[in-house]
Amino acid sequence: MKAFEFAGPTTPELAVQALAGKAGAEALGGGTDLVNRMKDYVSSPSRIVYLKDIAGFRHTDATPTGLTIGAGITLANLLADPVVAKDYPGLRQAALEVGTPQIRAMATVGGNLLQRPRCWYYRSGFGLLAMKDGKSMVRAGDNRYHAIFMTEGDALFVAPSSLAIPLIALGATATIQGGEGKRTIPVERLYQVPKPGMERELTIKAEEVLLSITVPPAKGKNASYEARWKQSHDWPLALCSVNLTMDGEAVSDARIILGAVAPVPLRSSAAEDSIKGKAINMTTADVAAAAAVSTAKPLSMNKYKVNLTKTVIKRALMSAAGKHYWEA
């Protein structure tokens, strides 16, 4: 690990100053991603700006306009939050499956949203796009865990955040402190698809600090389902969160978001359209799942992820309807 400067600001403004004050500065939350990247020399920041001492960074606030979650809240604290447990089961379920109890005790909501991809080419030091002689190493190499959507492009890694998926489904916004004050954007706009010459998958600028997430009041039904290999510490192979507004038995509005299948969290309007106006049952859930994967273009080794994606969509929908048909 390269030697670095350390700053421990106590206000958002000081944090921005500390990040802006040196090229190559990086923000530190729980450290469960950054410290590993530093040990592996994937990232070698010149300055670490520790965010957890910022006032208000580790608080939640439930108001009539929604639940505001400080970016420094640990996943363990998020899981212990009674409002999350009551109103946002889709968020709670996704958080519950992140890492291990030890990791959830350290990892923060902001860090989960802004962690870097787990792609093994990126983590081997080949860069986000992993190009060699103008060709994608991922496309020609071992892509079993990689994207199955948007694969015409050069970015073939999958967006790693488990919390982004339910938060986007719930219509959450992110509040960011920059040099010129605060701005609020939808969570999905934290992400972008990198390309040659713009190798950055996050939209947040180097000097900006993600302060909090605001989730609108829950209405209807929300749920998440993650397909994972191991029951213990593991990453999702595919993840789906749904947020459904109901009109009696029928879905009047739907947000269906997919994780671990594309370089950004992916909204499936095809699946949403197919379920609107319908009751949720095995047939309509199957149709929604099939609609979602109709645009999938798997790579050489990950066709199985198309099936997995169908499964997680179906199960997230059925879970929202309270029908856990897969539980033996």
Add this chain to the structure above:
Amino acid sequence: MAGWPENPRLISTSIPRVDGLAKASGRAKYPSDERPKGMLYGVMLYSPHAHAKIKAIDVEPAKKMPGVKAVKVLMNAGATLRYHGEDIAAVAAETEEQARDAVRAIKIEYEVLPHCVTEEQALAEGAPEIVTGGGIANNRRAARGQTKGDPEAAIAKADAVIEGIYSVPVINHVCLEPHGLCASVGDGKAVAWASTQSVMATANELASAVNLAFSEVTVLTEVMGGGFGSKFGAELWGKTAAQLSKETGRPVAIFLDRAQEQLAGGNRPSATGKIKMAGMKDGSITAVVGECYGTGGITSGFDVIIPYIYSGVPNTSNTNTSVFVNAANQRAWRAPRHPQSCALTESALDDLADKLGVNPFDIRMKNLPGGNLQEVYAEEMKIGAKLIGWDRWKPRSQAAAVRGPIVTGMGMALHTWGGGGSPGNQVTCVINPDGSVEVRSATQDIGTGARTVLAIIAAEILGLEVADISSRIGNSTYPRGQGSGGSTTTPSMAPPAFDAVSKARDELFKRVAGAFDAQPGDLSLAKGQLLVKGEAKASWKDACRKLGTMPVSVTPEGRDGNAMRELTSTGVGGCQFAEVQVDRETGVVKVKKLVAVQDSGLILDMLTWKSQVYGGVIMGINGALFEERVMDPVSGRCLNADMELYKLAGATDIPEIIIEPYHTEAMRKRGVIGIGEPPTISTMAAIGNAVANAVGVRVPHFPMSPMNVLSALMAKA
């Protein structure tokens, strides 16, 4: 010389390991915990490329880094690097961080050469030849064939024939404590704290590395964190630590980091087999043909036995081709070649049973090998079937009738291993005048319970408790002890321990008999008392006081092979049964229950024996469900040299495990046999068969991952 006691007080009971509390509480000091005064941290620089030539290497920038005390080049300009992870140079510095920074400052100019890291690449037409000589051409060593009978004729006449391709990937040893040692060399002597399976072999190699006599080198392994066959010597990094210590006059520790541990610390060869198996409606197997290949990396070969276990099959043919790839060489991995041989044979056998419409239990019973294990297998199978509830077994065709995604299934498999002891090892037994007792030998406890077993033997013979015995091992200067591999440690060390303690007792009797107005033959020991003609006369301590100032110390000659057979034996069976639950929509396999029935002669400590079986089964579950070393065909690098993407079970992935020792009177009479390898062999095969039974289709490639399970289901659909 008498044999093991007829009615033992301690032997075969459940006795906690003597160092268990220290290990569980963190007090035990492992070799990698040693920090002798003035110690420098050594770090290896290893190849980032699969295949490259070093055009130039400049270590001067590293030498100028803060804290650096010495730099050693292991691969000079002109040398060829043959795998990601191969050692190039080493640095010793005041802190680990300084050493890590310094190895990165070494400047190397590489000429990157074409590589083959997967078997597919190595076997492809026009592939670059990465190894030559030694009968290797086109990256393979020509198949060696063995044929018995007339397989083709038998296949033509069979009631059913199956043909399939089955495979097991390369997996790693993943020792919890990485390879390495801490060496202190100076004043014509060397001491090393090594994480090793053989203190003696390590001492021998270190002595030559620093040009010292063997007698001047002490290797210490009080406890260590796992080897599984991969830690038998000092190795390049250990010798380098000793040489850097000699050069700097300071102790130097080199332990691999987790990445290099995964890259170069040991791996098990892969195996792919095109297996054809033929049988008759009565369940008899009439022919097995196995055309197999696999890779043991850049230098070592691959080998399997097809058919495994079923040696009575009249018509067989087995060819094995070693494939060479740019990856670190394979090392002995808990039961070398057996798990792969078992997985290939037992998978094909279940497919044949399914085609014949025969119960997998019955087909195994029908085809058991002859000889003394036949009855052992038969009895163990009956016990295992009862414990798993095999009467609930249903044929594969039931899968299609199940509604919903969740299906369950059962599978089984058999295995075998030797586990006999080696002659010639020695133990010293010392009885001190204050009553304290020591046994000493240059063997080591790699987590198996070896230290505890020696104490149990001594306590049994001397009528004492295990806590009364100091069991001193893990020191290369003690009398010659066994390397811990191949399930040989306990059967090798139990006889010399028995001899040393028995002779020390006899010597004690001889020296103190007069003090009790008795003949040595009148004395005996029980419950901490000295008895004269069966009557308690003195406490153990009071009896020992009669020795005066001179302890008893005996080191009997090691036994020869014939004499070993009085107390030990070799050759075990064993069978395992698995029940799994598979989610057909996700391909996720959960093992619900695993039953292991195992013989191993006379069991000295039931508790440490069971721990060995639990550990073996858990290793097998990992191989069945999770483990695979992934090599990148593009860069030639290993992509999962970490503990995140190299998958291993966590506690929640471990099922209910039921262990049943097959420990009958006849087995106890066989004497001691090792238990290290057998319980890990058939776990993979049993789980693979249970998955096939559950989903109704063979998943031909291990591990049973969502990718492999869903791919098999998609291929069938």
